[in-house]
Amino acid sequence: MAKSVVLNFDGVDHNFAPVRVDRAKLYGVRKRIAVDGTGAACTKAALTPDGSMLITSGMTSQGYFAPDGRWVARNEMVGLDIVGQVVETKPSTLGVAQAVEGPVDPGAVLHLDVESVFALEPEDISSKLVTSMKSGEIYRCSFNYAAGLEIEVAYLVANDEGVFALVGKPVDIAWSEQGAVFVAESTEDDTDDLDFDQL
Amino acid sequence: MTNYIRVANAKGRDAVIGFKSIKGAEAPKMGLPGVALEFRRYLIASDQGTDVTLKKRFGEDYSKALIEADPEIDLETIGQTVEQTMTVYLDAGGAVLNSEPQVLELVLNPDGSEKERRAPMDVASNINGEVPVRWSGRKIPIKDAVRRFSFRRSVQLQHVDGLTYDFLYAMASELEKDKAVMLLGTGEKGAGPLIFQANGRAYRGFLSGQVQGEKYRLLLHLSDMELKKPTIPHKNS
Numbered sequence: 001m002a003k004s005v006v007l008n009f010d011g012v013d014h015n016f017a018p019v020r021v022d023r024a025k026l027y028g029v030r031k032r033i034a035v036d037g038t039g040a041a042c043t044k045a046a047l048t049p050d051g052s053m054l055i056t057s058g059m060t061s062q063g064y065f066a067p068d069g070r071w072v073a074r075n076e077m078v079g080l081d082i083v084g085q086v087v088e089t090k091p092s093t094l095g096v097a098q099a100v101e102g103p104v105d106p107g108a109v110l111h112l113d114v115e116s117v118f119a120l121e122p123e124d125i126s127s128k129l130v131t132s133m134k135s136g137e138i139y140r141c142s143f144n145y146a147a148g149l150e151i152e153v154a155y156l157v158a159n160d161e162g163v164f165a166l167v168g169k170p171v172d173i174a175w176s177e178q179g180a181v182f183v184a185e186s187t188e189d190d191t192d193d194l195d196f197d198q199l
Numbered sequence: 200m201t202n203y204i205r206v207a208n209a210k211g212r213d214a215v216i217g218f219k220s221i222k223g224a225e226a227p228k229m230g231l232p233g234v235a236l237e238f239r240r241y242l243i244a245s246d247q248g249t250d251v252t253l254k255k256r257f258g259e260d261y262s263k264a265l266i267e268a269d270p271e272i273d274l275e276t277i278g279q280t281v282e283q284t285m286t287v288y289l290d291a292g293g294a295v296l297n298s299e300p301q302v303l304e305l306v307l308n309p310d311g312s313e314k315e316r317r318a319p320m321d322v323a324s325n326i327n328g329e330v331p332v333r334w335s336g337r338k339i340p341i342k343d344a345v346r347r348f349s350f351r352r353s354v355q356l357q358h359v360d361g362l363t364y365d366f367l368y369a370m371a372s373e374l375e376k377d378k379a380v381m382l383l384g385t386g387e388k389g390a391g392p393l394i395f396q397a398n399g400r401a402y403r404g405f406l407s408g409q410v411q412g413e414k415y416r417l418l419l420h421l422s423d424m425e426l427k428k429p430t431i432p433h434k435n436s
Contacts, residue, residue, distance in 0.1 A: 019428070019429065021349075021424075021426075021427070021428070021429060022424070023423055023424045024307075024309065025309055025429035026309060026424060026425070026427055026429055027309065027424075028306065028307050028308045028309050028314060029306075029307050030304055030305065030306050030307070031304070031305050031307070032302055032303070032304055032305070032319055033302070033303055033305050034288050034300035034301070034302055034303075035300060035301050035302075035303055036288075036290035036291055036296060036300060036301075037290075038290075038291065040290065040291035041291070042288040042289060042290060042291075042296065042300045043288070043289045043293075044286055044287075044288060044289075045286075045287050045288070045289050045295070046281070046284035046285065046286060046287070047284060047285045047286075047287045047295075048281075048284055049283055049284070049285065053246075053276075054246065054287070054295065055242070055281065055284065056246070056249060056251075056289070056293075057249075058244065058249045058250055058251075059242055059243065059244045059245070059246070059248075059249060060240050060241065060242055060243060060281055061240070061241060061243045062238065062239065062240045062241070063238075063239065063241070064230075064236040064237065064238055064239075065236065065237050065238075065239055066231070066234055066236060066237075067234070067235065067237070072231060072236060074229070076231065077229040077230055077231060077236075078229070078230070078231070078232065079227040079228070079229060080227055080228055080229070080230045080232065081227045082225050082227075084232060084233065086232055087227040106341045106342040106345050106346075107341055107378075107407070107409075109345035110341065110345065110350070110353070110380075110407050110418065110420060113221065113222055113223035113353075114349060114350055114351060117349050117424070117426070119428045119429070136342055136346070138342075138345065138346070149226060149227040149228075149229075150226055150227065155345070157345060157346045157426070158346065159346045159347060159426055161426060161427045161428050162428045164426045166345075166349065168223065169223025169224060170223065171221050171222065171223050171224075171353075173221060173355060173416055173418065174355075174416075175411060175414035175415065175416055176355070176357050176358065176364075176367070176414060176415050176416065176417070177413065177414050178358075178361065178364045178413060180357075181359075182216075182217035182219075182357040182358065182359045183217075184202035184203070184217060184219075185202050185219050185220065196403070196423070196424065196425050199392050199400075199401040199402070199403070199423050
């Protein structure tokens with residue numbers, strides 16, 4: 001079982017059990033499969049261009065190689081930022097008290113590039129923090145489910161279903177000005193009836 | 200994927216405008232300082248060295264055979280770089296299919312169990328066709344929307360000329376004033392989801408806006424999930 005999310009609010013630590021939430025767990029999932037003449041599921045394989053070798057599951061691996069052809073083990077590698085500077089690994093924040101900031105402007109949540117969503121089961125549902133979130137206030141804290149090369153940001157929100165952490169990276173969004181030309185990249189009346197199940 | 204979207208405003212006037220994806224800063228990557236590493240896929244076994252083949256040749260417990268005779272090692276094959284390949288399908292017996300397989304759509308319940316098998320339907324993109332993406336008139340306060348929906352992606356809408364600048368600036372100004380997002384929808388009634396590419400994911404779209412002097416920001420937030428707790432344990436969780 002994962003460690004708790006520990007949030008420090010007004011000098012008091014509050015524990016929450018995190019459960020990752022995704023669309024498949026809420027609504028199920030659709031996927032396409034290939035079947036043979038008998039209706040049994042097919043498996044995918046790869047054929048070399050000259051047809052000489054059929055590559056099936058378990059026959060390949062992948063990795064990084066230095067210019068001299070040497071295989072580079074994962075534990076030799078370090079984190080590098082976009083200019084090639086070494087980046088230290090950031091530990092998981094689970095089990096470690098994180099300072100809660102806020103309440104924050106709800107609009108800030110719209111400037112988050114969300115990468116994951118967690119339902120947070122509070123140990124104490126009547127705590128001051130949970131009560132404040134249930135009343136509509138939104139907070140933020142640092143959040144790393146696992147150790148990584150960055151510390152992510154979580155916005156903490158609550159609704160009738162429970163408490164949630166929206167985890168991701170804040171984004172800087174440029175303003176659109178009249179003189180700037182757009183360049184394409186290369187590549188019924190009640191909101192309660194919004195149907196997400198059929199998406 | 201198209202980078203243009205046809206959007207109608209509250210009065211039903213529509214225009215084709217540009218959009219671009221919004222992403223967080225590029226994440227650090229693993230590597231060696233000052234060394235350009237190359238990512239490669241390579242062979243670690245020949246067809247005689249896979250688990251399936253070894254079980255056929257030596258039985259379920261083939262560890263002794265590996266230690267004594269190294270039957271899994273093929274020095275001619277192992278280590279070869281795998282570059283371009285063609286995808287083929289194998290039937291249940293492991294033989295290559297010589298004709299196209301039948302493709303089915305499998306619908307799974309939240310617990311991972313199978314709900315339905317059906318013929319797949321191709322779905323076209325619907326954001327830049329004859330019918331515009333409509334301004335539904337359903338405004339939701341931002342403070343409620345961010346507590347109710349998970350926004351998986353956001354794109355920034357941008358004008359392509361002077362006329363569309365006025366068109367989008369007015370939308371952004373209205374949404375900022377109301378501190379709300381506007382539900383956008385597709386189809387004649389404007390109630391359908393947005394599909395950005397053929398057979399792509401379907402989203403509910405929510406438009407938010409900000410203005411600063413003559414500048415504006417108009418963002419379309421895309422959601423395929425409400426903020427709810429899963430009620431059934433998933434088979435893979």
